[in-house]
Amino acid sequence: MAGLPDEPMNWIGRNIPRLEDPALVRGEGRFVADIAVGSRAVVFVRSPVAAGVIRGIEKPDLPRGVLVITGGDVAALKPIVPRLGRFNYVAIEQPILPRDRVHYVGQPVVAVVAPTQREAEDIADAVFLDIEPEQAVVDLDSAAGPGAPVVHPMAPTNTIVEGRIRTPGLDAVLAESTIVEIDVRSRRQNASPMETRGGAASFDKASGRVSLHASVQMPHMLRTGIADCIGMPEADLRVVAPDVGGGFGQKMSLFPEYVLLVWLARKYRTEVAWIEDRRENLIASAHSRDQHHIVRGAFDGQGVMRGLDVEILANIGAFSCYPTTCGVEPLMALAEYAGPYKVAEYGTHARGITTNTAVMAPYRGVSRPVVSFALERLMEVAAKRLNIDPIEIRRRNLVTVFPHRTPTNMVLDEASYLETMEKAVEVADLPGFRARQQAAREQGRYLGIGFSVINERTGYGTPAFAARSMEITPGYERVEICMTPSGEVEARIGASPHGQGLRTTLAQIIAEEVGVDVQRIRIIHGDTDRTPYGWGTFASRSLVIAGGASKLAAGKLAQKLKRAAAVLLQGEESQVRLEAGMALIPGGASISLDTIARTVYHSAGPISEKIGYDLNEAATYDPEGTFSNACHVAVVEVDAETGNTRILRYIVVEDAGRLINPMIVDGQVQGGVAQGIGNALLEEIIYDADGNILTGSFADFIPPTMAEVPDIEVHHLATLTGATVLQAKGVGEGGSIAAPAAVINAICDALQPFGVQLFEMPATPQRVRAAIRAAQETSP
């Protein structure tokens, strides 16, 4: 489990303070709103009704310099239409601005451009949208049911995507086993990055090009998507993701607002900026995880789950997100439901249902927080039904032999599902906790402990996306690396970090290969003019894939430097070592890498025959993927009078293989857990029956604060597999995947005396109280 022998471990595995931070702690970061200061402002007038026909748009008298743009003005812009090659996918078109109908509250209908934000807001206030409302369908189950209003005529049952899988032996297993059935509901989330969406587009008269600075996760993809919608040469658009204030998936997708900004800048040869406000973000950016699952586990008398049969409904909102498509939630659930458990026979029917609500898009973990919530609740309920200890039932079902092929043909590489759980039981001192729990109950206090065992599919390249039949298959990453004539290393990457510390971790990986200090390495990212085509940052991929490509490219650069050193030192290339900025050969001769670099570029003659005229290398990496894993433990106290839950302790035992910078890994885990706690207890986007959103502020949609999130302890195991070149596994999403199940299992454990079982998240105080009341009413 330790590092490979003979490999110097100078940079990898060290808690290097992040290279990103000095500017950020001084307030010298450069976020899009900082770049936008002084630009003409764009404000969107958004639909106030969920479904309706646009009868007219009344504009006020417009002062000079003010524009009001409607759907009719941008009729030439192509709609956003992501595609999927199977699963009965119905392609629906999302207009940049609609001409005839609106489909959800918050849909942009009119764009107002004015010299300042204030003036644009004043004009926007005076624009009147004459919309004849129609019956909206908002609720997921209603929309999927018979006789529901139709959102898009091409999808008469509101089903946009539908996947089925059923192994041949499932029916027999269901017939002969004990069936444990649960009905699981996840309410709608909003990723809520602290920086909202925003973009600043500026036209360069000299070149005829537009630069769009935008708070996004996938700048290259955005550039292609915008150029397609506008019908402009992609080469005339530069997209830059500057400092990005969090994304969590919400900033992956192509939104109409960005297309319009580029169109405006180009048409009016000007500079325009749109900075979303928090209300817009909550009502009109991407939502996620409005899902309903019916889960049937088939258990034998020993508690072994022999089969799993699942019905999945996912509310995809009014349109399909680009580029992943709205298949992302239902189809991920379909493919990955079994999680870390052995499931021999498996069936799923997964549907994505369109409604008159905001568009769904990936959010940290996508469907897996719901899936692991369902599975871990299933394990608890089955354990109780079969009178088996809940840890023991997991022991009997976790995958322990690797590689393991799942019923959906994924291969689980070596991991430590059982070991992380056993370690978590030990760290949590389960017997000690049970004694404290008993003592507390005697005083009328309700303590509970909850476990959650998960795996997290990470670092997957194009094969995984191709398997979903997406028209666009993301996945590979390319890194172009160069040593400058002065000896610094520049690496240009297609990934696009927004808080993950990639500038630091990739520098550590490169430093390890090339033998230079991280301070002399520059990671260049997020700028389509300066970086190779790549897929940005999402799906716990960047460290694994961009990191893998960095290692490969840096390895090539190191080889080139060794070859040059061998020439200059008159030694053997195979005997050259690179260390601390020097190339050394046995016997003591050495030369600095700076000198080598200067020689290669400026005195090319003698060594150009051996190495050419530059120190540029590149590599592309496109792995199959790997699975990290974790066991989470939440210890809670529930106030039975108010239904409030307080988390007393939170433990994570995780396994991400080789850690490049453990401090950054812990930060990723802790941040994910906090979002999972929000998901479990607090956060819910609520619509009324007409499709009006009731949670349009941070006073209504409530992310957790330091008062709700306890200290999060992170413990590591390290299974090193050959699945990735770094032997590292991604960790970006695991925290938010595992936490909801751990917290809600803990609540149910605390409320065992009442016999309360919760299957809906968030488990708000109201829901917990309602469950206690219901339990008290039904018990004698």
Place this chain on the structure above:
Amino acid sequence: MSEPKVTVCCTVNGQKVEADVVPRMSLADMLREELHLTGTHLGCEHGVCGACTIIVNGAPVRSCLMFGIQAEGAEIRTVEGLADGDTLSPLQRAFWEKHGLQCGFCTPGFLMLATWMLEQPEPVTEERLRHVLSSNLCRCTGYTNIVRAVTAAAKEMGKWAESAAA
């Protein structure tokens, strides 16, 4: 459309400044747009997230909830004033060393609120730290490393006290 402007005179990070602002401009917008101090970030513009926290006349203030013209004569401190030239304040350094930030968007607000707390006469306990800083939102860190960073700075500054419960 030209709205009448008012000249506001105040002190920002020790420097006398003047800004001509429309009366409805928030103090946050005045700092960012008129004084080009873009370190103060706007996360919600309705006073919940605390990203725009600054110190006005010795008190922590959400600059999105105050008008620029209300700052007439005020002493204002923003994140840009924390470091002494190249030297980071102990709190800034602790955020860096303890990995108390990820995307960095909420960081200026946390730094200003915690700076204020560390300047108060009462010692900082974990309870007080969590009580005060729970008024700001962070979406990346899960708060664990923010608590560790502020704790480390408080210890370095001789402001830390173990809480009675511990």
